[in-house]
């Protein structure tokens with residue numbers, strides 16, 4: 001079973017449970033009986049919620065990317081500037097409109113296995129910097145914000161053409177705001 005199906009089934013099961021609780025409460029709200037046991041029910045649901053949240057946190061928190069590669073100095077630094085509706089990526093800092101325009105056509109290549117640090121910012125509004133692998137899966141993302149440089153480190157494990165896509169609605173051509181980069185052996 002693919003990961004997407006597992007996530008879908010987990011969503012289906014948890015939403016069915018939540019919907020059943022709402023339905024149960026709605027259907028039994030006319031009876032007085034439930035009021036007698038309300039303390040017990042409340043405690044039961046609180047316990048159920050706490051256990052569910054704890055399981056999700058234990059499973060997902062170790063995968064949070066905030067501290068990924070924080071101990072390993074990057075092998076390569078790439079400067080990224082987002083501006084309606086394109087990404088300029090360069091090995092050198094992009095400081096103004098001129099360096100931005102010049103960096104637009106850059107062929108971006110990184111080596112497989114090296115830790116790349118993206119320093120991402122924006123020249124206008126908030127954008128999203130999302131990296132998709134050659135199979136079209138989102139593998140890393142960070143916000144591109146005017147006035148801030150957000151760092152994202154990632155180690156590319158597969159050779160191929162990666163797509164960068166804006167993940168924050170930023171205007172009329174948002175859906176077409178993308179760039180390419182290549183991971184070479």
Ligand SMILES: [Cu+2]
Pocket residue numbers: 127128166167168169170171174175177
């Ligand atoms: Cu956008």
